[in-house]
Amino acid sequence: DAKTTQPPSMDCAEGRAANLPCNHSTISGNEYVYWYRQIHSQGPQYIIHGLKNNETNEMASLIITEDRKSSTLILPHATLRDTAVYYCIVRVAGTGGFKTIFGAGTRLFVKA
Amino acid sequence: DVKVTQSSRYLVKRTGEKVFLECVQDMDHENMFWYRQDPGLGLRLIYFSYDVKMKEKGDIPEGYSVSREKKERFSLILESASTNQTSMYLCASSLEPTVTGQPQHFGDGTRLSIL
Numbered sequence: 001d002a003k004t005t006q007p008p009s010m011d012c013a014e015g016r017a018a019n020l021p022c023n024h025s026t027i028s029g030n031e032y033v034y035w036y037r038q039i040h041s042q043g044p045q046y047i048i049h050g051l052k053n054n055e056t057n058e059m060a061s062l063i064i065t066e067d068r069k070s071s072t073l074i075l076p077h078a079t080l081r082d083t084a085v086y087y088c089i090v091r092v093a094g095t096g097g098f099k100t101i102f103g104a105g106t107r108l109f110v111k112a
Numbered sequence: 113d114v115k116v117t118q119s120s121r122y123l124v125k126r127t128g129e130k131v132f133l134e135c136v137q138d139m140d141h142e143n144m145f146w147y148r149q150d151p152g153l154g155l156r157l158i159y160f161s162y163d164v165k166m167k168e169k170g171d172i173p174e175g176y177s178v179s180r181e182k183k184e185r186f187s188l189i190l191e192s193a194s195t196n197q198t199s200m201y202l203c204a205s206s207l208e209p210t211v212t213g214q215p216q217h218f219g220d221g222t223r224l225s226i227l
């Protein structure tokens with residue numbers, strides 16, 4: 001699985017968009033980009049994933065560059081409850097016994 | 113919404129006890145997983161199962177076993193609990209990953225303390 005690089009921490013004002021970057025320069029053509037977050041003392045929460053195209057759901061948008069070497073998770077209107085550690089993961093789908101490998105992630109602080 | 117339910121949020125057991133952690137998912141997922149999460153070590157895969165009665169070892173299976181008698185339920189067993197098994201245990205499930213790249217969905221975790 002490709003390695004990812006994320007900034008260790010970021011701040012965001014409540015109500016503003018939070019843009020969390022992720023570099024995955026060694027990504028392969030069949031590897032997906034996944035985003036999870038983990039709020040203290042809870043299990044990781046799946047947010048969104050994509051392969052090539054930009055994706056949007058009720059929680060966030062995922063923007064993947066054309067060369068697929070980086071991506072950005074966008075929380076359009078951050079709230080205090082979005083304060084969490086956000087993990088970007090790159091993984092091949094369809095392989096047996098696949099596991100989710102979490103790196104250090106980005107600790108997002110949403111401030112009032 | 114996918115729901116992965118772990119039977120206990122907090123559990124305290126004694127050294128040498130046999131400990132059972134239960135996990136149930138309600139989305140008819142084929143795959144189920146047990147991880148442990150420790151500070152500085154991230155998530156480590158203990159065991160996974162891709163079908164009823166099937167199991168495969170992950171990265172750190174020693175001291176653990178699993179049981180999957182029904183599709184929706186995956187149990188983690190600590191045969192003889194030791195203090196180094198004090199950790200946060202996370203269960204996850206997913207559909208069979210094909211071209212759509214199905215994600216894993218996690219439960220809220222069981223924080224297990226072995227005294």
